[in-house]
Amino acid sequence: MQWTKRDMGVYVGSKEFIDTAIIPILPFQLSQESNLSKSTSKREVLSIFATEIEKELSGRVLLIPNYYYLEYGDKLEEAKRLNSWNEEIQKQPFEHVFILTFDSGWKRFEKDLQANLLWVPGFQADDPNSDEMRQMIRGQVSDVVELIRSYW
Amino acid sequence: MSEEKQQVSRRQFLNYTLTGVGGFMAAGMLAPMLRMAVDPVLKSTSSDGDFVNVGLAVEDITTTPQRVDWQIEQVDGWYESKPGRSAWVYKDDKGDIIALSPVCTHLGCVVSWEGNESHPNEFFCPCHDGRYTKDGVNVPGTPPLAPLATYEQKVENGILYLGKAISRKGA
Numbered sequence: 001m002q003w004t005k006r007d008m009g010v011y012v013g014s015k016e017f018i019d020t021a022i023i024p025i026l027p028f029q030l031s032q033e034s035n036l037s038k039s040t041s042k043r044e045v046l047s048i049f050a051t052e053i054e055k056e057l058s059g060r061v062l063l064i065p066n067y068y069y070l071e072y073g074d075k076l077e078e079a080k081r082l083n084s085w086n087e088e089i090q091k092q093p094f095e096h097v098f099i100l101t102f103d104s105g106w107k108r109f110e111k112d113l114q115a116n117l118l119w120v121p122g123f124q125a126d127d128p129n130s131d132e133m134r135q136m137i138r139g140q141v142s143d144v145v146e147l148i149r150s151y152w
Numbered sequence: 153m154s155e156e157k158q159q160v161s162r163r164q165f166l167n168y169t170l171t172g173v174g175g176f177m178a179a180g181m182l183a184p185m186l187r188m189a190v191d192p193v194l195k196s197t198s199s200d201g202d203f204v205n206v207g208l209a210v211e212d213i214t215t216t217p218q219r220v221d222w223q224i225e226q227v228d229g230w231y232e233s234k235p236g237r238s239a240w241v242y243k244d245d246k247g248d249i250i251a252l253s254p255v256c257t258h259l260g261c262v263v264s265w266e267g268n269e270s271h272p273n274e275f276f277c278p279c280h281d282g283r284y285t286k287d288g289v290n291v292p293g294t295p296p297l298a299p300l301a302t303y304e305q306k307v308e309n310g311i312l313y314l315g316k317a318i319s320r321k322g323a
Binding site for chain 2: 010014017018055056057058059060061134138145149
């Protein structure tokens with residue numbers, strides 16, 4: 001399910017089946033020009049990644065709208081905000097909340113997060129729509145899907 | 153000497169010019185009409201545009217379902233996208249090709265062939281343990297209420313082409 005009018009209509013009707021939420025968190029920065037391509041490709045690939053996971057498990061997973069944070073900002077502050085997102089999500093009967101990121105910096109703050117951190121090693125893509133890239137994303141998606149299923 | 157050369161009179165010059173311009177205007181009006189009149193003829197050459205080559209040769213299709221993925225071009229308002237499509241393709245006992253949509257009819261997860269060890273020879277939905285037999289019919293007592301959709305298909309030069317997914321009535 002995605003955060004769209006149509007999907008949320010379905011969600012309200014079959015709440016009991018949808019118990020997992022995924023928040024994709026994406027870094028944003030403009031200060032370090034040399035890292036711009038890295039930051040942007042992270043964003044593009046993670047968006048595709050999240051959508052693909054949602055497609056595989058759409059009947060049980062709600063994909064929360066993207067959460068943006070400053071790449072070089074204070075992660076502790078962001079963790080607090082993420083926890084308030086988590087609390088908001090928990091107002092509905094969600095049993096599992098995952099935070100999806102390519103940013104290894106979050107690993108250190110895992111204990112400060114209430115939700116499960118799903119850190120996936122990122123990869124840079126020149127063209128996220130190329131065939132090799134698609135194969136690679138598909139491979140990783142099925143691994144992450146397995147991981148999520150192990151929580152169910 | 154130049155006076156002996158045939159001079160174009162003013163009247164003649166205007167006549168030629170007006171005929172020329174008039175001709176252009178008439179052609180400009182008639183050309184779209186003609187184009188529209190012959191349009192159905194031109195269209196028939198690409199009537200199978202809905203079918204997409206999924207990159208699978210017929211001889212590679214076995215009796216075990218295999219997953220194929222492809223993309224279609226889609227224009228949705230001003231938003232053009234290339235959404236992916238998937239299918240489980242296999243040959244049944246009679247040798248006919250079956251292409252099933254992997255989208256679970258319960259809430260839309262993606263089912264996989266033999267996705268659960270305790271249910272061999274069945275499609276399995278990872279979300280709520282929905283099950284389908286090999287022909288895509290839902291197993292009663294599991295969440296799905298309808299069989300998996302089947303794709304329109306055709307074979308050209310030994311290559312499989314798939315079209316729209318057609319949903320089937322509940323079992």
